[in-house]
Amino acid sequence: MRSKGGRRPDLDNRYFRSTWEANYARYLNWLQSQGQIKSWSYEAKVFTFPVKRGTTEYRPDFLVTESDGTQTWHETKGYLDAKSKTQLKRMAKYYPEEKIILVDSKVYKGLEKMFSRVIENWETT
Secondary structure, three states, X not given: OOOOOEEEHHHOOEEEOOHHHHHHHHHHHHHHHOOOEEEEEEOOOOEEOOOOOOOOEEOOOEXXXXXXXXXXXXXXXXXXOHHHHHHHHHHXXXXXXXXXXXXXXXXXXHHHHHHOOOOOOOOOO
């Protein structure tokens, strides 16, 4: 994943940490315009883990409210480094009721193939 952080004028001038995150936000906007999701927000919450050392918190990329009102967390990751693996393991342990959808390289590249020409302002990598 390329880390091209910055504000995106087409996304309410919000700051995103990477091109992948910005493009995923565009994809979520498209899903919302199609009535497939209700809404989404970026870095909406920080989860704190009751540990004294190491990875003590996690901030998922997106909170998505589905059409039926349920909420899921979406995380864009080109690869899982040690810290990311620990965060996901601790989320499963300390917040088992929270559903996390991992948008890894394979998933992202599939979305890019399908939507880069459909969704306006898609940033190619």
